[in-house]
Amino acid sequence: MSDTAAEAKPEVKQASKEVKESENVAEKYSAMTVSKNSEINMGELSSVFSAVPTHKPVKKQIQFVEEKQEFSRFPTKTGRRSLSRSISQSSTDSYSSAASYTDSSDDETSPRDKAQVNSKGSSDFCVKNIKQAEFGRREIEIAEQDMSALISLRKRAQSEKPLAGAKIVGCTHITAQTAVLIETLVALGAQCRWTACNIYSTQNEVAAALAENGVAVFAWKGESEDDFWWCIDRCVNSEGWQPNMILDDGGDLTHWVYKKYPNVFKKIRGIVEESVTGVHRLYQLSKAGKLCVPAMNVNDSVTKQKFDNLYCCRESILDGLKRTTDIMFGGKQVVVCGYGEVGKGCSAALKALGAVVYVTEIDPICALQACMDGFRVVKLNEVIRLVDVIITCTGNKNVVTRDQLDRMKNGCIVCNMGHSNTEIDVASLRTPELTWERVRSQVDHVIWPDGKRVILLAEGRLLNLSCSTVPTFVLSITATTQALALIELYNAPEGRYKQDVYLLPKKMDEYVASLHLATFDAHLTELSDEQAKYLGLNKNGPFKPNYYRY
């Protein structure tokens, strides 16, 4: 979701504002915590469209710095850049992937200049090193273990080939999880051409494995700006092959097709977009009346939202804090700022470990929920002197200010689960009287003149992205949702979807959930005919009206 802004700020000043805004929008969408209608930022939209300099932190912070510099070395012709705008947490990013085997820059030749041929003689791809295919295959097989939903989808739908004839062009993070998705789409009958939505997130060996298997992949780790668009172009602009479906993460691909090959849209049956930013761009297009095909917003599906926010953060808050500080939670006083989905998850997890949890909130309804869940609702100022840990998840800015940092007790841990790097006013700590001491990766001690130390995690960027991982299970939810959205759009009868942005139909949403139940050995009860009639429901769903809140 966005620590990016942190990096971007120093270097790309002119863009930084847009970054923030767009991320803000994004957050609002994605983290239900914040969610607010984003029309506000419409003004920003155009800029969102043209450029959002963000890149996903793939590695540890330390490395980041270098990458950052490298990053700024390609200051982009455009002045601003959109490397990726995948903000959705589960946007199949590479966090969860195992370490890359191929980081060593053993080869300085750009993949674009190399001869690319796989073992079958095909050369319609561009990856770092095709020889790494076997490593990649192993990665993919590991991922398959945790993505049983897609595998069972393959089995269930393989005979009908619901995507027969579909020509899908995709632009997402290229990781083992994505590879499972791509191979599932192929198994269901689709032809795929794929590119990366982020210049750093590609797992080279996975790309190689895909290329070896005959998928036209154009991606490697550490693309330049130019490479990035070249890859996208190679994906789309292929002789004798015109895509009829788009799977996008961030909206770059859609943007490129829209700018360069508007005629392609005549054949396109639909766009599936998973990131907040991309969805926002689609809504803008739609509002401007320029959206000429149906688009599916999978970001806001119930299942995906719950897993991206509530369930994922409920675990990553503990994981992130443990990994960085080895703190013992029992009896600790913790204040959680914000009681949206993320805040609910954090509070529940901490309470379960015996922490004393305080909550701050601006929305009275969420505040009342916090009360009823047994948390004290306070203002931050009231408890700032008491607490041992401060966690922000508001989506807002300057929730923790210098003033409050000054009053914290010695050893207080400050971290951010919410949004970008705006929630904690870290900049205010960069003053001469304070000493910064990096005690380990992602952990800084900020030392006051009187010796008081505040422990700042990930420099105020997102703890869950910087110091924890996204479980494959969460990515599986996302990938399954994408696959089902593609199937739905591709097979929808004429007229069901107009030129607008749609939410995933409730029935598909339920199907995503049902495919994941097997993981828990969960046995779903079926309605009898009589019961279905009594409830006025179809036995196979959808089971709830659209306004149902879950």
Added chain:
Amino acid sequence: MSVQVVAAKMAEVELKDVSAGKAALPAESPVTPTSEDKTLARNEPQKEAGSSASAATSPTAEPSAKAGEGSRGLLTPSAAKMPQASAMKHTDPQQNGGEAFVNRDGTVAEAPRMKKIQFADQKQEFNKRPSKIGRRSLSRSISQSSTDSYSSAASYTDSSDDETSPRDKQQKNSKGNGDFCIKNIKQADFGRREIEIAEQEMPALMALRKRAQGEKPLAGAKVVGCTHITAQTAVLMETLSALGAQCRWAACNIYSTQNEVAAALAEGGFSVFAWKGESEDDFWWCIDRCVNVEGWQPNMILDDGGDLTHWIYKKYPNMFKKIKGIVEESVTGVHRLYQLSKAGKLCVPAMNVNDSVTKQKFDNLYCCRESILDGLKRTTDVMFGGKQVVVCGYGEVGKGCCAALKAMGSIVYVTEIDPICALQACMDGFRLVKLNEVIRQVDIVITCTGNKNVVMREHLDRMKNGCIVCNMGHSNTEIDVASLRTPELTWERVRSQVDHVIWPDGKRIVLLAEGRLLNLSCSTVPTFVLSITATTQALALIELYNAPEGRYKQDVYLLPKKMDEYVASLHLPTFDAHLTELSDEQAKYLGLNKNGPFKPNYYRY
């Protein structure tokens, strides 16, 4: 969840209602539509069966009423029906409806907290007024928190010391005002005490009085209301009055009125027309007296069940010209409004307060989370630690029950039909099973699906000795209790609301509340929950009354998010909760107004 599911169904049902209701109306008194509709709507299978259907239903519902069974049936059905409609909210209220009524009638009537045993008598009494119409709409308040009298303290005035109908009595309060009709004005002091107690637990309304008293946002409002008349309602009415409104009030249920509260209101100058134990005829007479008064025309309607709206619509359609809006709180009433709207006959804006976020959460999740434990403890004294419990349905009610039981150390299994809710259950750490798989091992079975026949005879046959079976979900349909009425099984009432059903081999099943709603039959609705409802109603009235021309058209609206948030904020002081305020800078950053609304409409909470 289940609850909601029913919503869909309701729609269907409602449609039927309309036609059925229409058909029925002319024949019967125009008044009765409600019961009719409900009845019909309710039991789909028996749809048009009318009274026969009811007869069929009643035994199940009210087995305890020995004498009254036959006649009782008449009443019960309607109750039963309503429930269904309302099922959606899980508000079992309606469902309970069956119960609720009973309780209301019975329990409420005498002493709300009394045990079932007493019910029987009351029921009989109840039967004695079988309503001319053959069917009756006693109440259709389905929302659980529909200010019913459950939570009210015992009534002081039950003693039928006075057989004269209040209609025949001279009514005059100490100021010489006679524009009301209640049981006994002398009980006003008692009622005042009740009201004062209720005020203690309804800080939100009291705060609203203080905050808005200066501006008098309801100055000029003439509110005609039809709700349960209890101490909580009285606090609401006096709040409305403090905000500048004139009120005339009738009861939406013939049994739920607290006579002494009505007396206190009358003494305080309110035109109240209500007493406990009205007849069908009295019921409509009271409503009519409320509405039809010289020199006073209402401009706002506060309804619970839709009877008042219906009456005005039938009898005084011209009145709608002056009416600025209708506030409706029950599921049934809301449905009738949606039907009206669909038929293009709704000629004023209406506000559906039933589906407001705050109210929904309190009616379902929070209320049931507590009442499941309370209900089970009161009836069975069961110890929860280590017990294996299966909860059927993981909607709001199911989530509440599971959380409470888990917290008590029970091992909780969940059954579900909806994969999304099922996945939620998994992620919350509950084993998702089919009922069959665990039926032999569990100690407690709790249904909250909103569905029917979730626990069937074959399940009951396989349960282990001492298994407790109860229903938190919907009416009395979830457990197939009728199937237990067979000769080989012995029923033994061990205490109020608790039956042992004994198999030939000696196995006993502990059935609570005869399969009706546990939370209504064996527990109470906290005043705090009623406070949420009452506050929501007050704010809806203020909103509708003060809305600029054109904001609301002739349609049914949900309470605006901002008002919903305000309801919540008024209740925060109870918890000594300190809400953080956005700084200007932060508000700008988020693109929000500092005072809300803070969330888009699709936000799920």
